[in-house]
Amino acid sequence: MRRKPRLLLLDAGAVIGAFACEGWDQLCKSYHIVVPTIVIGEARFYHDSVGNQRPIGLDHHIESGLIERFEASATELATTIALLHPYIRDRLHAGELEALTYLRLLEEKSGIGFISADGAAIQATYAFDAARCALSLAEALKRCGITKALERKYCEEFVRKHLAEGERLLVQGLLRVDY
């Protein structure tokens, strides 16, 4: 059986977006979903198509083995943060920093994609040579055969804009302190 491609949900916005557009089940069928522990704690509610607030409950999905939890240690997190320039670091949430730690620790990045609803987090992936793994939620769903009109932060245009910005910051030395 062919292994499913890995898909890291880099921030709570990505998780919420997947639930809000009713694409979560399809993503879980098509990808091996990885979610950082801090993001799991943040992604607690979403608003459905008629605006009702609904619980997400990712712990249940982890217990059933549907998705994988990534748990960084504080020292691993520290190494990630220490590499980031304050210009980008201050704009990132702790959950995103844990997700970046996952990407930093990966030796082989060819079999993984990530989704983020945060421009700064997409920019920061350049710091760990992971920008090429960026995907929009719309594109990830399209690869499972679902086409949906989504909010801008879940579309390819958003990802492309922030990848370009990330590349610019990398060149200017505003992404990593050791560049």
Add this chain to the structure above:
Amino acid sequence: MTDKQTIAERIRAAREALGYTQQTLAELAGFANLQTISDIERGQREVKAWELVQLSRALHTDIDVLLGLRTATPPIRVLWRRGSLGKDGRREAQLIERARRFAQLEQWCGETSPSTLPNEEFEPTQATYRSVEDLADRYRRILDLGNIPAASLLTTLGETYGVKIFYEPLTEEVDGDSSAACVRGDFGAAVLLNASEAPWRRNFSLAHELFHLITWDSVEEAWARDAAVGEEPEWFEQLEKFANAFAANLLLPEESLGKYMDARADKGSIRYVDLINLARKFGVSTQALLYRLAKLRYIHQETVDRVLEDPEFETLDRHSRHIHWGDAPDTFPERYLRLAQQAYEREIIGPSKLAEFLEKPLGSFPLPDSGLADAAETTLTIA
């Protein structure tokens, strides 16, 4: 390099700075028992990233500080109105954390305030009521507060002078008997007001805190000179009285109050209802108004004492309070919320950071439209 020992030391230092026990920290961070904290502080347990986040929230400290990647800023004295008994450091740490976030938003959005609050020379051991009243008159003019200063004080301090004004329903358990606090630091000037208080009491507290903010540096110097670490100087009680005199003078200008009273002088009396309406008009309590009228010799002090003890006056005043009280203010000032929204719309920060700054769980509030980034950056030429 960050190791278990560094993290252990930083967590212990941050906990002790707030005056928390290990038990309190365990409860606030959502840990099942204090053994976890004890093990972490002895460097015997590896801290998970998510645990560090819980701890940083409980300690109102950046994770970078707990990881030893950023130097902890030296303690900043927060001045509390009416003493400090019964408090631990959580409100102070929370106020400073919020003020720093506010300053960060200002920086991201390029929106620093047009003016900075001045720092006046002030010697607490030599000051007089006269000099404090003169200072209030001068500041009413500097801040351009007009005839009814309470009507514009909050907006002027927040929008023009960038004073970061937050609200919390202060409780006796956490805050002792204090009703407001203020601080000046690397983030500018910040004030904490009691959201549970009446609007006119908050106005007075804000004016009171303004006195402390504009005399901050001088008083800090005198404090360091006259008091041992962790103690209040002998003149602190007098300083609080000066701050009250400043507030009364700032909010109840002699000239505009005089015009109102002179118009009634020929009648030789003033009705209870007029006094109460006058207090509401100037945005102060009836007590503050009556004391001020006594100070300005429009009413004898004995009359003031008698009025304040009259149940009829109390009933009438209470009835008026119900009508004018209004809703309790939100924790964050409107400018803070505006800057946070702007930072999100311009895609400087993402949804998670926005939720962190608003101190709300993501998904529990409607996110501003993320499709406005390009529109937000559209420029036009100024003539």
